[in-house]
Amino acid sequence: MNRKAKIFAHRGVSGHYPENTMAAFQAALEAGADGIELDVQMSKDGKLVIIHDEALDRTTNSTGYIKDLTYDEIRNLDAGGWFAEANAGEAIPDLGAVFQWAVRNGNELLINVELKNDLIDYPDLEEKVIELVKKYRLENRVILSSFNAESMRKARELHPSIQTGYLISGMPENALEVAKKIGVNSIHCEETYALSEFGREASEAGFTLRVYTVNDETRSEFLNKSGVEVIMTDFPERFLKK
Ligand code: G3P
Ligand code: MG
Secondary structure (H helix, E strand, C coil): CCCCCEEEEECCCCCCCCCCCHHHHHHHHHHCCCEEEEEEEECCCCCEEECCCCECCCCCCCCCEHHHCCHHHHCCCCCCCCCCHHHCCCCCCEHHHHHHHHCCCCCCCEEEEEECCCCCCCCCHHHHHHHHHHHCCCCCCEEEEECCHHHHHHHHHHCCCCEEEEECCCCCCCHHHHHHHHCCCEEEECHHHHCCHHHHHHHHCCCEEEECCCCCHHHHHHHHHCCCCEEEECCHHHHHCC
């Protein structure tokens, strides 16, 4: 087995652009990545907001929890200036805007939508994301994932054919057992897990492994040998160079 892994831009090309912004996603398309990974939280008025943290503080010019603010209060914030002066004014996109961009001519990127519901239980997050996937007919290009196993079980139940991944960090002994129980078809894990006995067992049991976040391109040799399907990286160009 020596398949070549697909390369996904983690939070977009977050090594060079502010994470989870349209600039970072557009850079992934231009770099020739196979896909992007992005993180979804939910605003007070139920909008699907693309941002990694539960709160605005680290990556915007404002503070407070996404769950306590309406999208109107969030949409005009600066999500780029913290990264570099040149990126000031980048907005926090909503998932609909990213899907709209994804269905434009020439864009065939796969989209790993990570549901950030491991700390906050956003009501009906799975339903809302899946409705939007169906609206844009992206069922074959979207992969849902979450650290919240119950959420992925629910996603499976709501839509049996959209791909779903159980997201883990470190080396949880029971990950394969949980993944089987909730009915997902893949495990999203770190490199150490993928290359361990656990990872081998999961692959042999038919689970796809998608690995985050690998920024050292020399690791791709080992990951390819072990048959991982996706490498998520902040620097896709390192893995895509000929
Ligand atoms: O989805 C893979 C990876 O993004 C999970 O961790 O914290 O970067 O969202 P995090
Ligand atoms: Mg993520």
